[in-house]
Amino acid sequence: MEPFPQETAPLPGATVIKAVGLTKRYGVLDVLQGIDLEAHEGEVISILGASGSGKSTFLRCLNLLEVPSGGALNILGEDIRFRLKRGEQHIADARQVNRLRSQVGMVFQNFCLWSHRTVLQNVMEGPIHVQGRNRYEVRDEAEKTLARVGMLNRAEYYPSQLSGGQQQRVAIARAIVMRPRVLLFDEPTSALDPELVGEVLKVMRDLASEGRTMLIVTHEMAFARDVSSRIVFLEKGTVRAQGSPQDLFKGGMDESFDRFISHFSRPG
Amino acid sequence: MNTQSLALVGFGPDGWGKLLLLAAGLTLAAAVCSFALGSLLGTVGAALKLAPNHALRWIGTFYTTLFRGIPEILVVYLFYFGGSLALTHLMHLAGFPGFFSLPSFVIGVVAIALVSGAYQTEAFRSAYCRLERGQIEAGKACGMSSTVLLRRIIAPQTLRFALPALGNIWQSVLKETALLSIIGLVELLRQSTIASGATRQPLLFYGVAALVYLIMGQTTALGIRAVEKRFSRCWGR
Ligand SMILES: Nc1ncnc2c1ncn2[C@@H]1O[C@H](COP(=O)(O)OP(=O)(O)O)[C@@H](O)[C@H]1O
Numbered sequence A: 001m002e003p004f005p006q007e008t009a010p011l012p013g014a015t016v017i018k019a020v021g022l023t024k025r026y027g028v029l030d031v032l033q034g035i036d037l038e039a040h041e042g043e044v045i046s047i048l049g050a051s052g053s054g055k056s057t058f059l060r061c062l063n064l065l066e067v068p069s070g071g072a073l074n075i076l077g078e079d080i081r082f083r084l085k086r087g088e089q090h091i092a093d094a095r096q097v098n099r100l101r102s103q104v105g106m107v108f109q110n111f112c113l114w115s116h117r118t119v120l121q122n123v124m125e126g127p128i129h130v131q132g133r134n135r136y137e138v139r140d141e142a143e144k145t146l147a148r149v150g151m152l153n154r155a156e157y158y159p160s161q162l163s164g165g166q167q168q169r170v171a172i173a174r175a176i177v178m179r180p181r182v183l184l185f186d187e188p189t190s191a192l193d194p195e196l197v198g199e200v201l202k203v204m205r206d207l208a209s210e211g212r213t214m215l216i217v218t219h220e221m222a223f224a225r226d227v228s229s230r231i232v233f234l235e236k237g238t239v240r241a242q243g244s245p246q247d248l249f250k251g252g253m254d255e256s257f258d259r260f261i262s263h264f265s266r267p268g
Numbered sequence B: 001m002n003t004q005s006l007a008l009v010g011f012g013p014d015g016w017g018k019l020l021l022l023a024a025g026l027t028l029a030a031a032v033c034s035f036a037l038g039s040l041l042g043t044v045g046a047a048l049k050l051a052p053n054h055a056l057r058w059i060g061t062f063y064t065t066l067f068r069g070i071p072e073i074l075v076v077y078l079f080y081f082g083g084s085l086a087l088t089h090l091m092h093l094a095g096f097p098g099f100f101s102l103p104s105f106v107i108g109v110v111a112i113a114l115v116s117g118a119y120q121t122e123a124f125r126s127a128y129c130r131l132e133r134g135q136i137e138a139g140k141a142c143g144m145s146s147t148v149l150l151r152r153i154i155a156p157q158t159l160r161f162a163l164p165a166l167g168n169i170w171q172s173v174l175k176e177t178a179l180l181s182i183i184g185l186v187e188l189l190r191q192s193t194i195a196s197g198a199t200r201q202p203l204l205f206y207g208v209a210a211l212v213y214l215i216m217g218q219t220t221a222l223g224i225r226a227v228e229k230r231f232s233r234c235w236g237r
């Protein structure tokens, strides 16, 4: 297994993700109707929108867990190659996709830790078996990463023995130990009991303040307002509005967005 | 049990102990081979049944329907006579006259493996269906190729979920090896029949045989349960 090239430091502000006219169709349902989005190194982008507006689908297209039906996708400077088969787009080059996925971290709503592996094993799995890194170095780095999310004292636990907040922090450690260039979060706190949301958001704030590039689907309005450099508001599979949190949250920029945030208890 | 019968099943000069032990060994060997070959068939069968391709799924269903629907004893007969017939025919074509037959151990193991493979197909398939899609997606999302995903995530979890069913299948394979006595393999049951005939003590020898089957079955069941328990730690509570 050849190790993937790591850490070719990009120019500050380089484009890491570029979607042009991205569409996704399930049967007759047009879930994404042409999304344009360019994310740069160091940006923290919150993707907001009503349930069913296509936020998850869009995020999952970015690491090809869903294959877009149309449009162009460029990840870390590489155009994703598709091929057409019976009128549908498929991944043309699985190796390309796997290589890029190893540099794009993903955190799921339901944590999705591997239940047959301990916390430490969960975190060590990718670096060893995907990146082919040295076990002893990885162990060291995995422990440091777990310490950062406050989970080192649970290293030998199995996921089923942890609370949701703890599982999600391990899932974040599992993502960042791969040294990803971008992190994708799909409603990372939506499955948590209210009292556990804070511990996960705190870890995410730390990551943001480190200057990591993050795309976050969330319903935590206060968090989105405080942490994001940009807000992208999706409606019915299109980008309805986007801008800085200051501009959008002060209201009057887009009536649909104003109506959307009025459903949440006053942020902050 | 009096001393005379004890001597009959013992390891002394006129005891049948050694032969019975050998026969029990053969039973165990046949069971292990059948089960192992059945696991291979079960893996292939489950892969077929889960394939996106319609024709492949149909082949998988045909296999399990066939071998779960026919009495095992009939499968053994069909393979025994069918196998010899086919071999004899082939040998005639190659210019060797006469009658040829395959070793009954091989025939028997293949027949029982096919049946247990059909059941193992179901065990693996339903275990696979219990995997959480999210955990597989988490593997993909960190860049695992399909082989790494299979080896590191899918296979261990499927095996874990299939373990209880596999334990049951192992138990029945162990018992089904008794069918091999009808095609002339001197395994535990056949050896007991021979001994009862020679000594006119059927109850004694069949009783001993029953006990040996029980012991073999229970020891292995204990082992399987221990493995299960070890695994269940991660799914726990
Ligand atoms: N695999 C799928 N098959 C069919 N429809 C889907 C699938 N995934 C999502 N959808 C539909 O696409 C729409 C957008 O879903 P999603 O991206 O999950 O929205 P969000 O994350 O914004 O709530 C919904 O109407 C949903 O029912």
Ligand SMILES: [Mg+2]
Pocket: A055, A056, A057, A187
């Ligand atoms: Mg969603």
